[in-house]
Amino acid sequence: MAEAAGLPAGRAVRLRIDSDGWIKRAFMAVIALYLIAALALPLYAMLSKSFVTYGFDLSRYEFQVSDDSGTVWGDPVSAATLNEQLGRFGPDDLRSSSDGRLAVTELFPDFSFRSPVKYRIRGTTDNAPYLVGLDLQNSTEWRELDSNTFRRVNLRPVTTTGLQNYVEYFSNPALFSSIENSLFIATISTVLTVLFAFGFAYALNRSCMPYKGTFRLIAMMPILVPSLLPGIALIYMFGNQGFLKGLLFGQTIYGPLGIVIGSVFFTFPHALIIISTALSISDQRQYEAAESLRASKWRTFWTVTIPGARYGLISAAFVTFTLVITDFGLPKVIGGQYNVLAIDIYKQVIGQQNFEMGAVVSVVLLIPAVIAFIVDRQVQKKQVSLLSARSVPYQPRPDRRFDLAMLAWCAVMGVFIAGIIGVCQFAALINYWPYDLTFSLRNYEFNRMDGGGWGAYWNSLELAALTAVIGTAIIFTGAYMVEKIDGFRTGRAAFQFLAMLPMAIPGMVLGLAYIFFFNDPANPLNPIYGTMTILVVSTVTHFYTVGHLTALTALKQIDAEFEPVASSLRQPFWRLFARVTVPVCLPAILDISIYMFVNAMTTVSAVVFLYSTHTALASVAVLNMDDAGDIAPAAAMGMMIFYTNATARVLHALASRRILSRTQAWRVR
Amino acid sequence: MTELTAEGPAPAAADPSYLKIEGLWKAFGDFVALRDVSLDIARGEFICFLGPSGCGKTTLLRAIAGLDPQSRGTIRQGGRDVSGLPASQRDYGIVFQSYALFPNLTVERNIAFGLENTRRPKAEIAARVAELLALVGLPDQAKKYPAQLSGGQQQRIALARAIAINPGLLLLDEPLSALDAKVRVHLRHEIKELQRKLGVTTIMVTHDQEEALSMADRIVVMNHGVIEQIGTPTEIYRHPATLFVADFIGETNRVATTYSAGAVTLGEAVLQTRAAGFADGAPVTLAVRPEDVLPHAVGHEAEPRPNHLNVRIGAMEFLGSYWRTHLTSPALGGTPLVANFSMNAVRRLGLGTGAEMTVELPAERVLVFPRGDEHG
């Protein structure tokens, strides 16, 4: 810390660090290391990968050719010169991937493997790799080969770093159009979701309509299913054999239309929570003031309601935008030929094994996500300061016509959401759409399909449970260290930054980054690749930030003097942590764990790159079964996820209530 | 750990400095919150840090507690240099303004919190908790949660928790300021009694002068991060070292004037003072407390005696035990002199608004400070 000018000369007093202090620092170091290994290093690996290109550099090799006797040698000639003379390889031929091979005989039109002519090859620089058969050579010494062996000489690519991948990306119209597509569907979906969610939130907060609890419950249902589930329902309704296909008037559901409808479905609850919070903190007194000024309802709406909720609306818009633009499942299922960024990453990596280009698309996808993240953080800060002002909560008054209109709107949204889930359930229980409409459980016999079978479901359950337990422990402890440790300020700020970062990282990007980092044989952490561990690590990291913020909020409400009191009583911090901090924060801890559980059950984007045959997951199985045309089983698996999450939510609610009532005595005043 | 019962109030002379603070500085970035603070506290003393909000009292207390280390300077407690020790290795109990009671633990668990991992038998802990509850006068509240207690009760539980471990030093940061006035006055007395009984060296931070005057053995008056004066309540009140102290503790009338040969002049009146050490003609500020303005007689004296002043009575305010009276005089310029006259005096002299009278400002009560010392 900089010293103040007014102090006398001397050394700043530093408190000796007691065992408590060391334990705290050790804890924080462990969690910081976790975040570095699980987040910072993989991202770095991905970023650097995006700048790497592989190519054959012909100027690094020289050849000599003998006459027919095999004893008289011609002058050395570089491969580049040969290629210039022959025009054999164009620039495109010289680009490569990491395991490309270039047969050198192509540079010798007269070559015959039966001729007595001999060949010599050498590198002209230190790094000039080539293969003789399977033997990797890399030397500036001449190597003499007969023609039969020379046939099996291949050049290997060398790496160069630079912006070539980016140049290539932006000059490829097919790839570039994905940016437009992504922005297009994200913008449309955001506008629709925010409008719809605002109407719904308005009804919940500002009307006296009945069944608010039911509607709230229905609105939260999309959180419990993978984002690609609405895609499956939409296919059933509007797909090639859909029972409502006629409603589309010849439009196809496969493409932007389907993506947008599905996106509205799965982002709706996220936007609703944010907007509803913003509306619920508004101040009754402002409305009374407006009324006393005889402002019309319409005017009050625009001068009081909207400005009051503006931060919520902005925040909801950015969250929705990010969710849509980074989503992978939905466009995969219902996007048809319509390419978006997240799909491109998947195609580049899984389809073409072009990891470098996948990294480039990832970086491109990071940009809107990071911008949205920054804006959202700024807005959240402002909203918090609004919150702290003392205000009288708004009390709606019954108004028959208005309440009915609001009820109608919620009913429309409710039917839409429940309908999508209902169609999936229906699809899962129908024998063979559309030919045999009898009910059966055949579609739940996952072991008869590809995609991982019931094992995938149990894996998902294991992943969700582990993520909930381990993730919550890591996240809460980490947040405690950030909030309650004294001193060590720079370290804490860095930690806080790392904890906020995952929110800005799309799942696809994280997954790809993990491939680069953990699949590297030189990495000592390489053994976790392909195991359940890496799935848990990636999922905990992917959903870290929301949990961290929840924990911070809970911890900030705890008296800051608890730690000083405990140390004045010479009690170690972990005793305070276990006996006071954790019990007091238990509701928040339960919230974090259910959040982690539900998301681990539904997530596709990060894990789709990371699962192995032993660790197939239910959400990925939905994707793969759909891909293989087993749409009904895919819907059935999606519904399994739904049942599981719904059960988990119910158990969570029961547990929360029990814990609260058991410890309630101290909460009442 | 020392045992509570074994430790009576030691005579101050035997141990002149249980807590010795020397040359303490504290900076927050570029802001200097404590400036060369030095202080000796005897064993068993009750000390109050008194000063306006933001003057650095809490900062000093936190430095003593090892919660927020000083930037420069040393702190010795019981002969041990604790300057660099973390809180857990110092020897004190602390009560914060918020009480910081653990909300999910019952009163007895709260009090026992500091006792529990000391390898004491359960029965002994229970007995100690019962003893402490009796000590703070809440013997039947053991099973309640803090939220079920009143503010005053919570405050006493916090106190019991702090003294449970027999600390050598008790630190109280504005312990009464969150309570309403009646409870506050009552608790003042209780805390003081408790402290006397235990003989524990105590530092209490407060911005309430009445609290400090009524509780402290000695008061440390602070302003802008420096100590203005250290002394007993009467010393501080009677002989404030600076104009700030005179103003902050009690009330003063102040008048700008000049010093000459042991006296100052107000118009034609000459006021003898006990002040010394000023050059003739030095600009000074004269300060007189309202209760030190003595009503002398009705009517004007033709030739005022030394330390007598002819005034006219302005507004009078009845405040129960006395009349707060505004006196004007050409000698004072525009500012009125405020005096507190007893009911008896008013009745006896027949004082009333508009009347002329003579007042006396006794030489030993006329305070003189160098001018330019008006800060605060």
Ligand SMILES: Nc1ncnc2c1ncn2[C@@H]1O[C@H](COP(=O)(O)OP(=O)(O)O)[C@@H](O)[C@H]1O
């Ligand atoms: N952690 C801190 N960072 C910066 N300034 C601080 C901090 N703590 C206290 N200060 C400043 O130091 C001064 C003294 O504060 P404090 O000791 O709390 O005053 P008080 O006498 O009211 O207890 C105040 O001006 C306050 O703003």
Ligand SMILES: [Mg+2]
């Ligand atoms: Mg303070």
